[in-house]
Amino acid sequence: MKIKKYFKKIYMVLMILVISITTGISCSKKEKSEGTIKIATKPMTEQFILSEMIGLLIEENTxxxxxxxxxxxGGTSNIQPAMEKGEFDLYPEYTGTGWSFVLKEKEIPDDEVLLKELQKKYKEKYNFKWVGLYGFNNTFGLVIRKDLAEKYDIKTYSDLAKYAPKLTFGAEYDFYERDDGYDALCETYGLRFKDTKxxxxxxxxxxxxxxxxxxxxMFTTDGQLSVSDVVVLDDDKHFYNTYYCSTVVREETLEKYHGLEKVLIKMDNIxxxxxxxxxxxxxxxKNRDEKEVAKEFLQEKGLIE
Structure with a gap:
């Protein structure tokens, strides 16, 4: 009888331990799951896709x-102040926009220096962090019909200048009015087109x-570039600023959720x-859902199951 009572006590102790451990794990998971990361985007298709990628990675790994x-x-003009107020935790931003529009800096440094300077100044001024670079540069650019590029062997803006008098240039109204638009571009490269539309x-x-x-x-990540018979020309004098995309995050959010930065860096150079x-x-x-497109891409890259 004493042996039975002894084993019964051991059994009860073990059950209490199992229940305690299970409860502790449940509470721990519950505490983690209570956190919500608020992501903002500009009114652009690629930002919708990128935000879904970020969201999928966060939910897959945390x-x-x-x-x-x-x-x-309003894009950055409204997202930036909302970030400062803590209404959002992170959003995709472009290096050129952060440097010129947010920080109001004049001269843009070389790409290698730019990210370091952005990190430093955003930390000092806003306590924000730029986490990695996705890998693409969405900047302004020029394209030429493929048949003409091959006929005249045009690969750069400087090459284009030699044959511009034979060609017709087209752009939306705003491009002809911008300070960094048509007139400034033509002056830099000596472009003189036969006609403009x-x-x-x-x-x-x-x-x-x-x-x-x-x-x-055009913009260098325009969707129709992938299905048009055109050639993207090389801006050999670097007339346009670079606009590499990255995740801008509140440092308070990274401090609160210690594993978050490790997840966000998975977007680096993908x-x-x-x-x-x-x-x-x-x-x-093709009118596809941006979340499905984002999910397929991450699966192809082996970043989610």
């Missing part, structure tokens, strides 16, 4: 929840594909301009 607010009007931003690719124009301005353009086209051209 117990945190994610809340994404897409397409905030003011074309609606949504019709430019139709115009160049139908040979209505020969050369046009996507180039042509890949981003293809993803944009999947959403814009």
């Amino acid at each position: 117990d945190l929840k994610v809340e994404i607010t897409k397409g905030i009007g 003011d074309i609606d931003i949504g019709l430019k690719y139709d115009a160049i594909n139908s040979k209505e124009i020969d050369v046009m301005n 996507i180039d301009e042509s890949e981003m353009a293809k993803l944009n086209y999947e959403v814009e051209g």
Whole structure:
């Protein structure tokens, strides 16, 4: 009888220990899952896709929840102050925008120096951190019809200057009015086109594909680049600023959730301009859901199951 009582006591102690450990694990998970990371985006397709990538990585690798607010009007001008107030935890931002628009700095340093300076100044002024670079540069650029690029062996803006008098240039109205638009570009490279056309931003690719124009301005991650018969020219005098994309995060958020930065750095150098353009086209051209597009891409890269 004493032996039975002895084993019964041991059994009861073991059960209490198991219940305590299980309860502790449950509470621990519950505490972690109570955290919600609030992500903001600008009103751009690629930002929608990127925010979904970030959200999927966070939810796959942590117990945190994610809340994404897409397409905030005014972009950086409204997201930045909201970040300062703590209304958002992070958002995708571009190096050129952070340097020129947020920090109001004039001269943009070389790419190697730029990120270090952004880190330093954002830390001092806002207590924010730039975590990695995704790999693509979404800046302004020029494209030329592929047949013309091959005919005249045009690869750079300087090459283009030699044949511009034979070609027609097209752009939206704003490009002709910008300080860093048509006039400044032409002055820098000595461009003198045969003719220019003011074309609606949504019709430019139709115009160049139908040979209505020969050369046009664009963004280097435009979705239609991946399905148009054009060649992206090299800005050999570096007229345009670089706009590499990264995740800007509140330091308070990184301190609160210690594993978050390790997850965010998984976005470092995973996507180039042509890949981003293809993803944009999947959403814009094929009307696919941006979360599904983001998920497929991360799966292909082996970053989520």
